[in-house]
Amino acid sequence: MFEHRENIEDINFYKYWLILQRRKVVVFSVFGLIVALTSLFILSLKPSYQTEASVLIKTNRSSSLTGLGEILGKIESLTLQGNPLDTQAQIIVSRPIIEKAIRELDLRDKKGRLLPVKAFSSLKATGAKGTDIIQISYTDENPVRAAKFVNKIIEIYIQQNIQANRAEAVSASKFILEQLPKTAASVTRAESDLRQFKENHRIISLAQEESAGVQAIASLEDQLARTQAELASVNARLQRLQKQASIDSEQTVILASLSQAPGLQQILTQLQEARTQLAVARTRFHPQHPQVLNLEEKTATLNKLLQEQAKQVFGDNPPPGLKNFQIGELRQGLLQDFARVETERLALEKKITTLSQQLAAYKDRAKQLPKLEQTQRQLERKLQASQTTYESLLKKLQEVQLAENQNIGNVRIVSPAFIPEQPTASRKQLILGGGIVIGALMGIIAALALDLMDQSLKTVKEAKELFQYTLLGVIPAISDGSKKSILRRQETGEQIPKIIDRDIPHFPIGDAYQILQSNLNFLSDQQLKSLVVTSSLPKEGKSFVAANLAVTAAQMGRKVLLVDADMRHPIQHHIWGLSHQHPVGLSNLITNQMNTITPIEAVIPNLSILPCGTLPPNPLSLLNSQRMTELVQSFVQDFDLVIFDTNSVLGTADASTLGRLTDGMLLVVRPGVLDVNSANAAKELLSQSSQNVLGMVINDVSKNREPESYIYYSQESVETGNPLSNLRFRKSVPKTEQCS
Structure with missing residues (x-):
C-alpha cells in the first residue's frame, strides 16, 4: 500500500511543473527559437498549385470475349487484407516512372541539370475508397508543369501496364512449353506404376475380390x-x-x-x-x-x-x-x-x-x-492429377499464345490533369501552430533533460533522503520585493547576508528561525549551550543562518555570543557593521594578545559579536589549540548560547575541529548550490570524524518550487508581521583591512 503511494508521488505532475519553473529560461529560449525558425520558414514559402487526375484500374475483358487468357491482366492482392489498388498506386509514384517522365519532359534546374526525383516528392497516388479509381495529385510552383507532369506520369504508366501484360503472356507461354514434356512423362510414369501394382498383387477388381x-x-x-x-x-x-x-x-x-x-x-x-x-x-x-x-x-x-x-x-x-x-x-x-x-x-x-x-x-x-x-487410390489420383495437369497446360498454351497478340491494358483515363488556375490554400497557420506545439514540447524536453543532468540537490525531500539528518528548519527564499538594500563587498561584489527586522521583514523568515530555535531546544532535556554552524560548500548561507539564528535566540531572551570562526573568509563584521576601531577578535584571543572581554561587542540586546580578528597563516592550528578549548569553556560559562560561524566542511578541517569542542554541529544545506557528490563527500567526512550533527537546516527554499509543503504562511502572520521595533542595529561601515 505504501509502495503504491510512493509510486504515485514519483509521477506527480506537480513535481515536473516545478522543474519547468526552475528551467523556465531554457523552456522559453527553446520555444522562442523554434517559433522564430517556423516564422522564417513561413515567410519563405511561395504559392503552389495542385493538379489532380484519376485513372480506372479494371480487369482486361478482351480475353473473356474469346474465352482464352482470362487470368492474364487480372489485378489481385496477395493477402486478404491488402488492396490491389494500393499496389498500383505505389507503382505510379515509383522512381522508374518519375525518372522517365523527367527525361521525356526534359525538366531541368537553373544549372541545366535534370531535376532529381526528390524534387517531385509531392506526387501522390491514392485509391478512392469503395471504387477501382486511383486519384493522382501533384503540387508545383508552376501550374503548367504540374499538369504536364501528371499527364506524362499517366501515359508512361499505361504503356508499362500494356508491356507488363504482354511480358506476362510470353513468360507464361515459355513456361508451359517447358512443362509439357515433363507432364507427359509424368502421365506415362503414373500409368506404368498403376499397371505394375495390379500385376504384382494379382488385382483385377478389388471391390469384387x-x-x-x-x-x-x-x-x-x-x-x-x-x-x-x-x-x-x-x-x-x-x-x-x-x-x-x-x-x-x-x-x-x-x-x-x-x-x-x-x-x-x-x-x-x-x-x-x-x-x-x-x-x-x-x-x-x-x-x-x-x-x-x-x-x-x-x-x-x-x-x-x-x-x-x-x-x-x-x-x-x-x-x-x-x-x-x-x-x-x-x-x-x-x-x-x-x-x-x-x-x-x-x-x-x-x-x-x-x-x-x-x-x-x-x-x-x-x-x-x-x-x-x-x-491403388493413391496411384489412380496421381495418374488423374498428371492427366489433368497435362490437359490444362495444353489449354493454357492456346490461351497465352492468343494473349500475346493483344494490345489492351488494365488502365483507362477517367479524368486527365488540367492546369490549375488558383494556388492551393495556404497552410501557414497550420505550420505556425505545429511550430508552437513542437517548440513547447522541445522546450519541455530540454528543461527536463537539463534538470536530469543537473547533479545539484533541488528540493528539501532530496536533501532529507541524501543526508538522513534531522530536519530542524526550512528557511524560505527572500523574494525580490523584500530586498530593501543590497550590501556588497568592494572587491568581489559578494552579497552581504541580511538580518531580520533590520534588512528584511520579520515575516516569513523570522517565523522560520523561531521554529529552528524551538527545534534546537527540543533536541535534548539539557539546554543547548554551544553549536557550530557550517555547510558542505561555500555560498550555502551558513553565515546568514548563524547571524539570524543568533538574533532569534536573543529576541527570545537568551544571552547569545556569535563567534566568527571562519578565519579564511570572515564576514560577520561586515554583517554587523563593526567599526574599524575593533580590528581584534578570536585569533587575537587565541594568541593571548588580550583578555577575553576586549574584542566582544554587543550589537543588540542579549547578542554580542566576536569577530575573527587578524587573519592567521594557519587557522587550523589556532582552532586545534588548548587555548581555543579554554576559550570555548569560558564562553559557555559567560553566555547562554554560543554560536560559531565556521568554514565549510569540504576543503578544510576547521569545522570538524571546532565541532568536537561544542555540543554539536548544525549543517546548512542550500538547494541548487550543493551537488550530490559534494553532499555525499561531506556526509562521509562528518561520519568519519564522529561529529555530533544536531540536524540540518535547508536554506533559500522557494515555496513555489517545492513539491512538499514544508513552508506554511498563515493569514495572521501576514497581517501582524510580528516586528521587533525596539531593536537598534549599528549602521554598516566599510570593512577593515585586517578582516578582509
Missing part, C-alpha cells in the same frame, strides 16, 4: 463349424467303443495303428490261431512230435513277420505290448468298428486342418485389401 472374399470366409467358417461338430460326435463314439472293448490307452494306440495297417492285423489273427493250435497239440503229443514242431515253426515265422510289419508301421520302436496284443473272437466286431471310427476321426481332423488353412489365407488377404485399396 472383397465381396467374394467375404462370402468365401463365411462359407469356410460354416464348413469348419460343421466339421468340428462331426469330429466331436466321432470322438464320443470312439470313447464308447473303447470302453465296450476294454481297450486301454496303450492298446488304443496300437489299435489305431493297426486300423491303418490291414496286413499287420491279418498276421496277428494268424499268430493267435497258430498259438491256439500249438497249445492243443502239446496236450496231445510229445514235444518232439512233428505236428508240435511244425506249429512251433509256424508261430516263430508269424512272430518274425509281425516284427517286420511292426517296424514298417511303428518304426524301430514298436510298442512293448504288441507281442502280447491279441484280438479275441468276441471283440473282433468292436475292434473293427473302433478302427473304422478312428479312420473317420483322422479324416475329419485333416479336413479341419485344411479348412482352417483356407480360412486363414482368406482372412490374411482380407486384411491386405484396405492397404491395397489405399495404394
Whole structure:
C-alpha cells in the first residue's frame, strides 16, 4: 500500500511543473527559437498549385470475349487484407516512372541539370475508397508543369501496364512449353506404376475380390463349424467303443495303428490261431512230435513277420505290448468298428486342418485389401492429377499464345490533369501552430533533460533522503520585493547576508528561525549551550543562518555570543557593521594578545559579536589549540548560547575541529548550490570524524518550487508581521583591512 503511494508521488505532475519553473529560461529560449525558425520558414514559402487526375484500374475483358487468357491482366492482392489498388498506386509514384517522365519532359534546374526525383516528392497516388479509381495529385510552383507532369506520369504508366501484360503472356507461354514434356512423362510414369501394382498383387477388381472374399470366409467358417461338430460326435463314439472293448490307452494306440495297417492285423489273427493250435497239440503229443514242431515253426515265422510289419508301421520302436496284443473272437466286431471310427476321426481332423488353412489365407488377404485399396487410390489420383495437369497446360498454351497478340491494358483515363488556375490554400497557420506545439514540447524536453543532468540537490525531500539528518528548519527564499538594500563587498561584489527586522521583514523568515530555535531546544532535556554552524560548500548561507539564528535566540531572551570562526573568509563584521576601531577578535584571543572581554561587542540586546580578528597563516592550528578549548569553556560559562560561524566542511578541517569542542554541529544545506557528490563527500567526512550533527537546516527554499509543503504562511502572520521595533542595529561601515 505504501509502495503504491510512493509510486504515485514519483509521477506527480506537480513535481515536473516545478522543474519547468526552475528551467523556465531554457523552456522559453527553446520555444522562442523554434517559433522564430517556423516564422522564417513561413515567410519563405511561395504559392503552389495542385493538379489532380484519376485513372480506372479494371480487369482486361478482351480475353473473356474469346474465352482464352482470362487470368492474364487480372489485378489481385496477395493477402486478404491488402488492396490491389494500393499496389498500383505505389507503382505510379515509383522512381522508374518519375525518372522517365523527367527525361521525356526534359525538366531541368537553373544549372541545366535534370531535376532529381526528390524534387517531385509531392506526387501522390491514392485509391478512392469503395471504387477501382486511383486519384493522382501533384503540387508545383508552376501550374503548367504540374499538369504536364501528371499527364506524362499517366501515359508512361499505361504503356508499362500494356508491356507488363504482354511480358506476362510470353513468360507464361515459355513456361508451359517447358512443362509439357515433363507432364507427359509424368502421365506415362503414373500409368506404368498403376499397371505394375495390379500385376504384382494379382488385382483385377478389388471391390469384387472383397465381396467374394467375404462370402468365401463365411462359407469356410460354416464348413469348419460343421466339421468340428462331426469330429466331436466321432470322438464320443470312439470313447464308447473303447470302453465296450476294454481297450486301454496303450492298446488304443496300437489299435489305431493297426486300423491303418490291414496286413499287420491279418498276421496277428494268424499268430493267435497258430498259438491256439500249438497249445492243443502239446496236450496231445510229445514235444518232439512233428505236428508240435511244425506249429512251433509256424508261430516263430508269424512272430518274425509281425516284427517286420511292426517296424514298417511303428518304426524301430514298436510298442512293448504288441507281442502280447491279441484280438479275441468276441471283440473282433468292436475292434473293427473302433478302427473304422478312428479312420473317420483322422479324416475329419485333416479336413479341419485344411479348412482352417483356407480360412486363414482368406482372412490374411482380407486384411491386405484396405492397404491395397489405399495404394491403388493413391496411384489412380496421381495418374488423374498428371492427366489433368497435362490437359490444362495444353489449354493454357492456346490461351497465352492468343494473349500475346493483344494490345489492351488494365488502365483507362477517367479524368486527365488540367492546369490549375488558383494556388492551393495556404497552410501557414497550420505550420505556425505545429511550430508552437513542437517548440513547447522541445522546450519541455530540454528543461527536463537539463534538470536530469543537473547533479545539484533541488528540493528539501532530496536533501532529507541524501543526508538522513534531522530536519530542524526550512528557511524560505527572500523574494525580490523584500530586498530593501543590497550590501556588497568592494572587491568581489559578494552579497552581504541580511538580518531580520533590520534588512528584511520579520515575516516569513523570522517565523522560520523561531521554529529552528524551538527545534534546537527540543533536541535534548539539557539546554543547548554551544553549536557550530557550517555547510558542505561555500555560498550555502551558513553565515546568514548563524547571524539570524543568533538574533532569534536573543529576541527570545537568551544571552547569545556569535563567534566568527571562519578565519579564511570572515564576514560577520561586515554583517554587523563593526567599526574599524575593533580590528581584534578570536585569533587575537587565541594568541593571548588580550583578555577575553576586549574584542566582544554587543550589537543588540542579549547578542554580542566576536569577530575573527587578524587573519592567521594557519587557522587550523589556532582552532586545534588548548587555548581555543579554554576559550570555548569560558564562553559557555559567560553566555547562554554560543554560536560559531565556521568554514565549510569540504576543503578544510576547521569545522570538524571546532565541532568536537561544542555540543554539536548544525549543517546548512542550500538547494541548487550543493551537488550530490559534494553532499555525499561531506556526509562521509562528518561520519568519519564522529561529529555530533544536531540536524540540518535547508536554506533559500522557494515555496513555489517545492513539491512538499514544508513552508506554511498563515493569514495572521501576514497581517501582524510580528516586528521587533525596539531593536537598534549599528549602521554598516566599510570593512577593515585586517578582516578582509
